[in-house]
Structures are given as C-alpha cells and as structure tokens.
Amino acid sequence: MTVLTFTLIMLAAAYVAGLLGSLTGLGGGVVLIPLLTLVFHVDMRYAIGSALLASIANSSGAASAYIKEGITNIRLGMFLEIATTIGAVCGAVIAVFTPTNTIAILLGVVLLFSAAMTLRRKNEQALQQGSRLSHLLKLNNSYPTKDGIVHYELKNVAGGFGMMLVAGVLSGLLGIGSGALKVLAMDSTMRIPFKVSTTTSNFMIGVTAAASAVVYLQRGYIVPDIAFPVVLGVLGGAFTGARLLKVINASTLRYIFCAAIAFIALEMMYNGLHHKF
Amino acid sequence: MSFIKKLVDRDVEVLVGKMLRYGVFTASGIVLAGGIFYLIQMGSALVPNYQHFHSEGKEFTTFSGILKGAATFSSTEVIQLGVMVLLATPILRIVMSLGAFALEKDKLYVGITALVLAVILFSMFGGLKV
Numbered sequence: 001m002t003v004l005t006f007t008l009i010m011l012a013a014a015y016v017a018g019l020l021g022s023l024t025g026l027g028g029g030v031v032l033i034p035l036l037t038l039v040f041h042v043d044m045r046y047a048i049g050s051a052l053l054a055s056i057a058n059s060s061g062a063a064s065a066y067i068k069e070g071i072t073n074i075r076l077g078m079f080l081e082i083a084t085t086i087g088a089v090c091g092a093v094i095a096v097f098t099p100t101n102t103i104a105i106l107l108g109v110v111l112l113f114s115a116a117m118t119l120r121r122k123n124e125q126a127l128q129q130g131s132r133l134s135h136l137l138k139l140n141n142s143y144p145t146k147d148g149i150v151h152y153e154l155k156n157v158a159g160g161f162g163m164m165l166v167a168g169v170l171s172g173l174l175g176i177g178s179g180a181l182k183v184l185a186m187d188s189t190m191r192i193p194f195k196v197s198t199t200t201s202n203f204m205i206g207v208t209a210a211a212s213a214v215v216y217l218q219r220g221y222i223v224p225d226i227a228f229p230v231v232l233g234v235l236g237g238a239f240t241g242a243r244l245l246k247v248i249n250a251s252t253l254r255y256i257f258c259a260a261i262a263f264i265a266l267e268m269m270y271n272g273l274h275h276k277f
Numbered sequence: 278m279s280f281i282k283k284l285v286d287r288d289v290e291v292l293v294g295k296m297l298r299y300g301v302f303t304a305s306g307i308v309l310a311g312g313i314f315y316l317i318q319m320g321s322a323l324v325p326n327y328q329h330f331h332s333e334g335k336e337f338t339t340f341s342g343i344l345k346g347a348a349t350f351s352s353t354e355v356i357q358l359g360v361m362v363l364l365a366t367p368i369l370r371i372v373m374s375l376g377a378f379a380l381e382k383d384k385l386y387v388g389i390t391a392l393v394l395a396v397i398l399f400s401m402f403g404g405l406k407v
Contacts, residue, residue, distance in 0.1 A: 001323065001324050002320065002321050002322065002323060002324065003315075003316065003319045003320050003321070003322050003323070003324055004316055004320035004321065006324040007312070007316060007320075040327075041328050042327045042328065043327060043328060043329055043330040044330075045330045046327050046330065053360060053363060056363055056364065056366070056367060057301055057304070057305070057363060059367070060297040060298070060300060060301045060363075060366050060367060060370075061297070061298065061301045063294065063297050064294035064295060064297045064298040065294075066294075067290050067291065067293060067294035067297075068291060068294050070287070070290075072290075074290060074293075074374070075386060078374060078386060078389055078390055078393065079389055081371075081393045082389060082392055082393055082396070085393055085396040085397060085400075086396055088400075089396060089399065089400045089403075089405065092400070092405060093405055137385070138383075138385070138386075206297070206366070206367035206370070207367040207368070207370070207371060207393065207397070209367075210364050210366075210367045210368055210397065211396060211397050211400050212400070213364050214364055214397070214400050214401045215400050215405045215406060217338060217360070217361075217364065218338050218339070218405075218406035219332075219338070219406045220332050220333030220337060220338045221330075222337075222357075222360055223327070223333060223337060224311070224315065224337065224352075224353040224354075224356035224357050224360075225315075225324070225325065225327070225353075226327065227308065227356055227357070227359075227360050228308055228311065228312035228315065228356050229312075231304070231305060231308050231359070231360070231363065232305055232308060232309060232312070235301070235305055
C-alpha cells in the first residue's frame with residue numbers, strides 16, 4: 001500500500017471515529033483503537049499513542065465552548081486532575097510491563113462499561129447541602145440552565161478522588177480519555193448534576209491524556225504517518241458530530257452506536273484472549 | 278466572592294477557553310502543512326510497517342530532535358512539531374490557571390495547580406520512557 005492510500009483510508013477512519021465518539025459522548029480514542037488494531041492491524045502501541053492525541057484534540061476543542069457557557073467547574077477539574085495525572089503517569093509506567101493482549105482485553109471491558117454507562121439514568125438533581133470538605137476545597141458552584149442559575153454542592157470528595165485515580169491509570173494504560181468513569185465519579189459518587197459532570201470531565205481529559213502522551217511520545221508510540229491523518233480526521237469528525245447533535249435527536253442513534261461499540265468490545269476481548277495482538 | 282472578583286474569574290476562564298481552541302487550531306494547521314509536504318514527497322512510497330512496534334529515532338521522540346528536523350522543514354518532523362503543540366496546549370492551560378489563581382490570591386488553588394503541573398513535568402523529564 002502506498003503512503004497516499006494509507007493516509008486517505010486512515011483519514012476517513014479517523015473521521016468516523018471522531019464522529020462516533022462525539023455522537024455517543026465517548027470520545028474519539030475509544031473507537032479509534034479497535035479500528036486501528038482490528039481493521040488495519042496496526043500495533044497496539046501505535047494505536048494507543050494516536051488515540052491519546054485524538055483525546056487531547058477532542059477535549060481541548062470542545063472544552064472551550066463549554067467554558068464559554070459557564071458550565072465547567074474549573075476548580076473541581078483542577079483539584080481532581082491531581083488524581084487523574086498521577087494515575088495517568090502510573091498507567092504509562094505499568095503499560096511497559098503489560099502484554100498487548102492484556103491491554104486489549106482490559107480495553108474491551110472498559111468499552112463495554114462505557115457503552116452501558118451511556119444508557120444509565122443521569123443525575124439531574126442539584127445537591128443543596130455539601131460535605132465539609134467540599135466547602136474547604138471551594139468545590140461548590142453554580143451553572144446556568146434554561147430555568148436560570150442553579151447552585152449545587154457536592155459530597156464524598158474522597159470517594160470521587162479515588163475513582164479519578166483509577167480513571168487516570170486506565171487512561172494512561174489504554175490511551176483513552178476514560179470519560180465514562182470520570183463522569184461516573186462525579187455524577188454518581190459526588191452527586192454533581194450531569195451537565196456539569198460531563199463538561200468538567202471533558203475539560204480534564206486533555207490534561208490527563210497529556211500526562212501520559214508526553215511519556216509515549218518519548219517512547220516512540222507517536223509516529224508522524226499515523227498522527228497526521230488521525231489528528232485531522234478525528235477533529236473533523238468531532239466537529240461534524242457537534243454540529244449534527246444540534247439538529248438531530250441523537251438518543252436513538254446513541255442506542256445503535258452503543259450496541260455497535262459493545263460488539264467491538266467483545267471482538268477486542270475475543271482477539272485478546274486468543275493472543276491476536 | 279465579590280462581584281468584581283467574579284467578573285475577573287470569568288474573564289480568565291474565557292481566556293483559557295480561547296487558548297485551548299487556538300492551540301488545537303495551530304496544532305492542526307502545522308500537522309496539515311507537514312502532512313501535505315509529506316504526501317507530496319512520499320505519497321507514492323510504500324507505507325512503513327506498523328504491524329509490529331519498532332523504536333523510533335531521536336528525530337521523532339525528543340524535543341530537540343523534532344525542533345531540529347522542523348527547522349529544516351523536514352515534513353515528518355513538522356508533523357511531530359504539530360503533535361508537540363497539541364500536547365503543549367493543555368499543559369499551557371495549567372500554567373494559565375496557575376497565573377489566574379495567583380492573581381486571585383487563592384493560595385489553596387495555586388498549590389493544587391502547581392502540584393498538577395509538577396506531575397506533568399515529572400512525566401516529561403522523569404526518565405519514564407524506559
């Protein structure tokens with residue numbers, strides 16, 4: 001295959017990954033790794049390196065819009081980034097000692113979990129009485145809704161912080177944003193309204209991914225031939241996805257995509273168990 | 278929090294948001310430019326083997342290597358330079374937040390932000406590449 005053909009096919013694939021990631025809210029990396037490894041038989045390590053790039057591009061691009069709307073809780077994001085970056089660095093270190101087949105199986109598990117998470121009931125309720133720690137750390141805030149400004153407080157800071165450590169490790173090990181786990185930590189454990197959880201999670205993904213991506217760049221996991229189509233394709237796909245979300249009702253689509261992603265997850269696990277990577 | 282302080286807070290947030298967007302735009306612009314050059318030079322060559330991992334040379338994996346290559350307009354290093362700008366974008370965001378919290382005299386968050394920055398710097402220079 002010539003470089004030109006390879007680049008064009010990768011560009012189209014990355015575009016689809018970005019589009020799917022943005023429509024399901026799972027992010028570009030989650031779809032990109034199975035696509036690169038299962039369809040193009042690219043080595044897992046190159047797939048992880050480029051998926052991290054996709055996560056950073058997605059997160060940084062979308063975060064600016066959410067910050068403008070004033071939904072993102074920047075102090076909360078900053079505080080929890082202590083946990084996710086430490087976790088990500090640990091994940092990048094563990095990755096060296098983890099066989100790629102094990103990574104594939106783990107990725108399948110996380111994919112299944114993420115797909116299931118998008119079907120779950122969301123926390124829309126704003127908690128009025130937060131814990132002592134939430135006050136001490138100035139984590140309580142407010143956000144605009146169509147019914148006006150809603151003030152919310154949060155609880156179980158330590159529990160949320162612990163889950164963020166795990167999310168960080170998975171992000172560094174698997175090269176994904178692990179947005180689903182971040183949202184779960186904020187929305188179910190800390191009782192933060194869903195909209196704030198998703199935007200703050202998205203805000204944190206860029207920094208979390210950067211913490212392990214700088215290690216992977218030095219290890220040679222990020223190569224220009226793959227980075228070029230992946231960065232541009234995923235960004236284009238995510239951009240289209242964001243536009244589409246405004247005009248179409250994505251809930252039915254989301255179910256279809258989640259089923260597709262569950263199928264991909266099983267495929268990853270199957271191949272991992274049979275040492276195909 | 279006073280009204281004025283809240284206003285300053287919002288300004289910084291909006292600035293951080295803009296920085297993130299410009300960072301991604303700049304990075305993708307550089308990647309696109311390098312990529313087009315790369316395709317013109319190498320488009321008809323065969324794809325290197327990516328089915329098996331092999332370690333990359335210094336020109337793609339070190340800061341100085343990438344800069345040196347990009348300075349001579351070598352297309353692959355220009356792409357890597359774009360990648361570096363992309364990686365730098367969220368890190369720069371932390372630096373900006375650090376400045377913002379310092380302006381607000383929020384010592385707790387200056388500490389928290391500095392800690393996150395320290396973790397990132399450690400991952401860059403801590404010799405973790407193995």
